[in-house]
Amino acid sequence: MKQTGETRSDSRVTLDNVVVHPGPNGSVHVVASVERTWTQTSPDDPESRSGPSTRGVVQPIESTISIHVFDRCGNVTEIQAPLPRYQDGTDGYDPCSGFVDPDGTQHEVCQDLGGAAGSGGPTGTKAWNALKKCANGGCRSELFGWDYSTKGIVFEAGAVLIWAYNGFASSPLKASEWSAYTNVKPTGSFGKSKVDKFVLNNLRLEIKTSVTISSLVLAPGISWPPSASVSESGQTGSLSANAEAGVRGIRIAPVKFSTTCDDLFCGKANRLKHQATGTLSLYEQCKSNPSKPKDCKIVSHNISIQTKYWWAETVWPLNYDETDGGDT
Incomplete structure (x- = not known):
């Protein structure tokens, strides 16, 4: 110019x-x-x-x-x-391109996201969404769910999985991070009254996350971390944690795992399912001056994130971004 x-x-x-x-x-x-x-x-x-x-x-x-x-x-x-x-x-x-990460990676948001989202984004007081995004030979699955149905309480849960896999049976699928979290936050003036303090001091949190690896033929072996619980088939691993009463946040420390192929006829990992469940137990419907649990009714709130299967390969042509979502 x-x-x-x-x-x-x-x-x-x-x-x-x-x-x-x-x-x-x-x-x-x-x-x-x-x-x-x-x-x-x-x-x-x-x-x-x-x-x-x-x-x-x-x-x-x-x-x-x-x-x-x-x-x-x-x-x-x-x-x-x-x-x-x-x-x-x-x-x-791409007209479906939504938000842009600092590294320039675009993420699709216009795909139908079921009950949690759509062209207008996630809505509702109880819902979840999930996003798989890939760049530089790796993929990241991020799950996030929320439950705002209890007045004065924000309850959230989520999980993260980062992995790399070129699609060959002889090459391992390597997960460099697998973790999960859940937390509770009081909003507004909640927590100032005696009843509110009793509720916050006695709440209980639990978080669980699982990964299932699917194969069209004989499944590969999986080297799960020692902290994981493994299904009888060996294809699903899960991590879980719970907290003492009154603790408002849990984070499962990141762990790693990988697939192995010691058998001549073992197959490759085709897809993986990443899931998470957060549970919040609250004392609700309390008497005016509660001093013990029997003065209230305990209610469990669950955020259950049950995603579809993501493609396991993190290279072209299956390394495109995917989204999912629904009601909790």
């Missing part, structure tokens, strides 16, 4: 179709359609023209975008950030 003498003015960014949905650990994802317009003037054409970018050429000054973050209390925070990259129709843009 500088060489041709062209200039741009009145640059504007318009946000449309803004969708907000919760992410793990209290994070919030905001997805929107972004349109940039400007007035461009050329020495050979003094008349101004305006329109959206069609050639992927950016302004000589750093462009920024306003990011609006919504929290659960209805507050809005505006963040001015530089645009992470510039694209146009010739760059192979």
Whole structure:
């Protein structure tokens, strides 16, 4: 532009179709359609023209975008950030592309996500979503579920699985991280009254996560970590943990595992199922001044994340992003 003498003015960014949905650990994802317009003037054409970018050429000054973050209390925070990259129709843009990681990886959000989500994102007081995203020869499965049905209580649970696998039976599937978490957070003024304090001091949490590896032929052996419980078939491993009364968060420390192929006829890992279940036991419907458990009724809340099978291969052509979701 500088060489041709062209200039741009009145640059504007318009946000449309803004969708907000919760992410793990209290994070919030905001997805929107972004349109940039400007007035461009050329020495050979003094008349101004305006329109959206069609050639992927950016302004000589750093462009920024306003990011609006919504929290659960209805507050809005505006963040001015530089645009992470510039694209146009010739760059192979996927209209289903949703949010972008700092490494530039795009993640699909427009696929139907069942009861928890869809084109409008996850909704409801009890639901879950799951995302498998792949980059640089590896894949990450991230599960997140929530239960906000108890007034004053935010109950969340999730799990993470990171692995690499080239699809050959003679090569192991290597999981570099397998972990899970659950937590409870009081909101608003909950926790100030005697009843609320009794409820918080006596709640109990439990978290469980499992991985099942599927094969179309004879399944490969799996070297599960010592802390895992293994099914009779040997194809499903699970991790679990529970906490003492009043503990508001559990995190299962990350462990590793891999497949083995010592048999001449063993098959390869075709798919894997990643699941998690969080359980919260609360004393509810308490008397006005509870002092012991029998003064209340115990109620169990469950976040059960039962995903479909993900493709095990983390290389082309099966290393595409996948999503799933539903009601808890």
